Ligand SMILES: [Fe+2]
């Protein structure tokens with residue numbers, strides 16, 4: 001095995017993630033330059049951190065593009081995963097770029113980069129704020145500069161169509177896809193739900209008084225509205241999880257999946273919305289548990305597990321403190337209270353109750369477990385496939401999980417959920433559009449993705465259960481990918 005020798009001129013690489021430092025610097029430096037002299041200690045430290053980070057990136061990656069694309073931030077081709085604590089920074093930075101009508105900044109390697117260069121760049125960025133055409137101003141002022149604005153959203157993320165000679169599928173390539181207005185609206189709703197819920201979570205953590213949740217309520221009602229128009233929209237949205245913000249996307253996904261299951265059970269729009277809010281708030285009580293415990297990679301000790309087991313009751317207390325009428329709150333708190341109770345009444349919170357778990361509680365128990373299994377967690381960076389997750393759940397059916405609801409749920413999500421990308425033995429790439437009946441669960445229907453110039457669009461609808469005249473399946477699945485791995489948004493293609 002060859003040994004790698006250390007680089008000759010080591011560059012001081014900052015400990016924090018470079019993408020996070022760039023994001024923080026791009027927000028912080030324009031503020032610092034307004035209030036401090038260039039020799040101010042804090043300002044100098046921040047300039048040094050920014051400069052070290054850029055130099056370190058230049059040495060490994062060459063040019064550095066910090067880019068906003070479809071409400072996500074990217075460092076070169078890699079999507080930036082912001083930890084929960086930096087979600088606000090990410091949101092503010094996106095607003096900062098949107099306000100200036102640019103798509104990011106491109107930093108070209110410059111050997112003799114000085115603090116003065118950075119200060120000049122930051123001042124130009126600040127000056128753009130008062131311009132009628134900020135993007136044009138920046139483009140002109142930073143022409144041929146080491147730091148320049150990115151003016152177009154012509155961004156290709158990764159490779160999906162692979163060369164046929166290679167054994168392995170390689171990494172997928174995804175082109176920009178053009179969103180439909182319906183899909184875009186649904187995605188905006190999803191982002192709104194994420195934003196509202198994360199804001200609500202923050203307020204709840206910071207205050208002990210009544211918290212207004214009218215906006216979360218409205219978002220969930222809008223989602224219920226679109227669910228009754230097209231179930232596929234919400235189902236495919238639940239696959240666009242943000243891997244980096246587990247708690248928030250988990251709660252939004254549990255809400256979405258619960259609403260879809262509720263709809264299939266024939267609940268009314270109002271009931272579906274109430275169930276959705278119950279799903280959204282099921283883990284609200286986790287804000288009372290130390291974050292280190294929530295994120296703990298290993299197994300809990302007995303004492304720690306006792307602490308974690310308090311969260312359903314904490315959720316109830318938190319819901320009671322929301323600013324809404326009591327009758328409504330009493331409907332909301334059932335699912336959060338019961339979501340870790342099994343159908344045989346084992347689980348927690350432990351009690352001597354004999355009353356069966358309610359319908360909402362049983363629904364949220366299923367969607368919660370499914371989403372937790374199929375998402376990446378600190379102790380399990382690679383998520384379990386939907387197929388394996390459903391297998392685990394089936395093994396609990398009838399004892400811990402309601403068997404009838406589970407059957408309905410499996411019918412609903414399918415082994416390959418709507419939006420999943422499948423690479424076939426024909427080397428075609430299909431996006432799952434339909435979850436078939438249980439008998440054919442491993443062979444869904446979907447659209448073949450076709451390249452058209454720089455975009456992807458849906459081509460022919462194929463049924464993977466289709467056989468030739470000898471009774472052999474015409475197409476077989478080689479690999480299954482999560483669409484967001486490649487920056488692809490299912491609603492753009494499917495709707
Ligand atoms: Fe929970």
Ligand SMILES: [Fe+2]
Pocket residue numbers: 250282283368372
């Ligand atoms: Fe949960």
